[in-house]
Amino acid sequence: MLVLLSNYGPSFVEGFKYTLFSSILALFFSLIIGTFMAIFQLSKNKFLRSLAKIYVEFFRNIPLLIIVMFCYVVVPLYWFQLDGFQSGTIGLTIYTSAFIAETIRAGIQTVPAGQMEAGLSSGFTSSQTMVYIILPQAFKIVIPPLGNQFINLVKNSSILAMVAGMDLMYQGDLIASETFNTFETYIIVGLFYLILTLQLSYLMSNLEKKWAIRE
Amino acid sequence: MIEFKHVEKYFGAFHALKDINLTFNKGEVVVVIGPSGSGKSTMLRCINGLEEISSGILLINDLDIRSKETRLPEIRKNIGMVFQHFNLYPHKTVLENITLAPIKVLKKDEAAAIKEAEKFLNKVDMLDKKDSYPSQLSGGQKQRVAIARGLAMNPQMLLFDEPTSALDPEMIGDVLKVMKKLAKEGMSMIVVTHEMGFASEVADRVVFMDSGQVLEDSETQTFFDHPKEERARQFLSKIINH
Amino acid sequence: MNRHKKKFLFFSLMILMTFFVSSCGENNYAKEDILTRLESEPTIVWGVKNDTKLFGLMNVGTNKVEGFDIDIAKAITKEILGGKGRAEFVEVTSKTRIQLLKNGNIDAIIATMTITDDRKKIVDFSDVYFDAGQSLLVKKGSSIKSVKDLKAQTTVLVVKGSTSAVNIRKAAPDAKILELENYSEAFTALKSGQGDAMTTDNAILLGMAEEDPDYTLVGGNFTDEPYGIAINKGQKPFLTKVNEALKTLKSNGTYDSLYKKWFPSETTTTKED
Numbered sequence: 001m002l003v004l005l006s007n008y009g010p011s012f013v014e015g016f017k018y019t020l021f022s023s024i025l026a027l028f029f030s031l032i033i034g035t036f037m038a039i040f041q042l043s044k045n046k047f048l049r050s051l052a053k054i055y056v057e058f059f060r061n062i063p064l065l066i067i068v069m070f071c072y073v074v075v076p077l078y079w080f081q082l083d084g085f086q087s088g089t090i091g092l093t094i095y096t097s098a099f100i101a102e103t104i105r106a107g108i109q110t111v112p113a114g115q116m117e118a119g120l121s122s123g124f125t126s127s128q129t130m131v132y133i134i135l136p137q138a139f140k141i142v143i144p145p146l147g148n149q150f151i152n153l154v155k156n157s158s159i160l161a162m163v164a165g166m167d168l169m170y171q172g173d174l175i176a177s178e179t180f181n182t183f184e185t186y187i188i189v190g191l192f193y194l195i196l197t198l199q200l201s202y203l204m205s206n207l208e209k210k211w212a213i214r215e
Numbered sequence: 216m217i218e219f220k221h222v223e224k225y226f227g228a229f230h231a232l233k234d235i236n237l238t239f240n241k242g243e244v245v246v247v248i249g250p251s252g253s254g255k256s257t258m259l260r261c262i263n264g265l266e267e268i269s270s271g272i273l274l275i276n277d278l279d280i281r282s283k284e285t286r287l288p289e290i291r292k293n294i295g296m297v298f299q300h301f302n303l304y305p306h307k308t309v310l311e312n313i314t315l316a317p318i319k320v321l322k323k324d325e326a327a328a329i330k331e332a333e334k335f336l337n338k339v340d341m342l343d344k345k346d347s348y349p350s351q352l353s354g355g356q357k358q359r360v361a362i363a364r365g366l367a368m369n370p371q372m373l374l375f376d377e378p379t380s381a382l383d384p385e386m387i388g389d390v391l392k393v394m395k396k397l398a399k400e401g402m403s404m405i406v407v408t409h410e411m412g413f414a415s416e417v418a419d420r421v422v423f424m425d426s427g428q429v430l431e432d433s434e435t436q437t438f439f440d441h442p443k444e445e446r447a448r449q450f451l452s453k454i455i456n457h
Numbered sequence: 458m459n460r461h462k463k464k465f466l467f468f469s470l471m472i473l474m475t476f477f478v479s480s481c482g483e484n485n486y487a488k489e490d491i492l493t494r495l496e497s498e499p500t501i502v503w504g505v506k507n508d509t510k511l512f513g514l515m516n517v518g519t520n521k522v523e524g525f526d527i528d529i530a531k532a533i534t535k536e537i538l539g540g541k542g543r544a545e546f547v548e549v550t551s552k553t554r555i556q557l558l559k560n561g562n563i564d565a566i567i568a569t570m571t572i573t574d575d576r577k578k579i580v581d582f583s584d585v586y587f588d589a590g591q592s593l594l595v596k597k598g599s600s601i602k603s604v605k606d607l608k609a610q611t612t613v614l615v616v617k618g619s620t621s622a623v624n625i626r627k628a629a630p631d632a633k634i635l636e637l638e639n640y641s642e643a644f645t646a647l648k649s650g651q652g653d654a655m656t657t658d659n660a661i662l663l664g665m666a667e668e669d670p671d672y673t674l675v676g677g678n679f680t681d682e683p684y685g686i687a688i689n690k691g692q693k694p695f696l697t698k699v700n701e702a703l704k705t706l707k708s709n710g711t712y713d714s715l716y717k718k719w720f721p722s723e724t725t726t727t728k729e730d
Binding site for chain 3: 083164
Binding site for chain 2: 112114115117118120121122123124125128132133136137140
């Protein structure tokens, strides 16, 4: 395993960088899209509500690979060029955001209705109430399930390997087929993923503790 | 400043408010009483648009609340509300609960907002708890903070929706004391409550509601001495003997 | 907290150890002599492709894999075992085939596998059963006419775990190489413009060009990559039998008829090499 690491170290690290970068991008954007979709789902506006419902139900219920393949193969054919890294990251963002939307929607719904009423009564608009009063409470509630989504996201980023996205799994595939040392290669790949996911778990549980102290 | 004209309110098939005609004037303290489910809270919540009226006209400072041009946040800025269950923001400190709306809605600068908030906290006797979180307070303390939060917007009127119903008996006095102080200072108030002592002591008028209707709207003295309606009489005797 | 950390470390180590132990030891299956087994149980298990046109492709209608590799495997099975013999097919990919062979899950690989020195260190190969060479597939009218046109600005698509990637890196060191999961994905990626050319063995590319006439092979073969049947080390008797069978097939005309069946237009190209 050490031999493998010393021979292919730079490849692993290169792949790790792509995985990390893709995960961070997807995490950031899926959180934003997911939050909006959650709010839209609870909106009084019928159009936004159905839009969000369709978005969530559609992307939550098809395999990630299909979304990624669509970005990689169909989008360039008819609209614009997307390389493997971009398609993978976009696919990952869309897919994860559907799950995050559901998580956050559930979180918002556990915030008592009186909070919205209190905000409105103070002269806030409903979107201001959402931002200043409801969402901060909802996020606190959904940190644990959100953490699960984030960890899934990091692991799901291995989908990039399917479209030559240069990520950790892609490099692992190449190294494995070059060395025929499948087991050890994937153990190393697994350890690199652990570095990411364990830190993420740690971060999320810290956040949870930090917020639990207050209140 | 507030006028109900033939207001009706339905929740689905349930007829919650029936032909409500009421006027509330500036500087007045009006207590609304009646049995549970009589529609008094619903009536109160219509005033700041938490409930939409089904028909009729509701004027707030001469603005029709149902008109497309009326912006509810503008109306609500001038009408504070205190809830039965306080509805403090659990993720904010006492001070932040009070300064949030003045800073974000009225665009006050933070230092000024804090200074004002402290003034109101002092008024409700909660200044020493300004850095606590709501979960660290008793019910009575929470309700006094909620009143300070309402005051911080410098509203023309405060609505109280059963402000003492969720409190332990020994806490009620502190909250009522604050409300009486406000009434004496000339704050316009509409109070939905079962506290008859409070009503007889500070109310200018008493409105009695039952089954979605206003059955009596009289001067306080008249109401308690000679209630016109049989149902009001029954209600009073039940409450007072209780 | 500390106790939990220790526990966690301990378990992680245990899991890793299990992996190592299982990766070091080969199971008994793989050590058993295949030829001896065939006497009592006349079934040869072949590792074949299921996604490669003309060689091993799943026919969705019949749910059977069909192709040149399959027919050769069947013919060899018949030669070795006679009429009672049975050929069983296990679908493999470029990534899994060697591992499956080493594990003893399959007796031989006949899956468009090029004979290379590296691979010879790990497995044994039969004589050549197909003279393949690597070529380029491009869209008709492309400015790429041969390997020499693959400059720094061009992207070439290959399949993971195949020798094509290694060869193209040597032949066109400046070109950007993207490695995809399988041939159909690589071809789809080429159609979507994810790459300027696709490279792999000529026979496979011909299958693609046959399917979509917008695409064509250019520049001829730039490598000589004969396909062989891979058999685990330590199975010399079985390997000898396979080679004998291949020889018979070539001399009695079976091979030629199978070849014509699958590559009717291609006879001349291969013969030239």
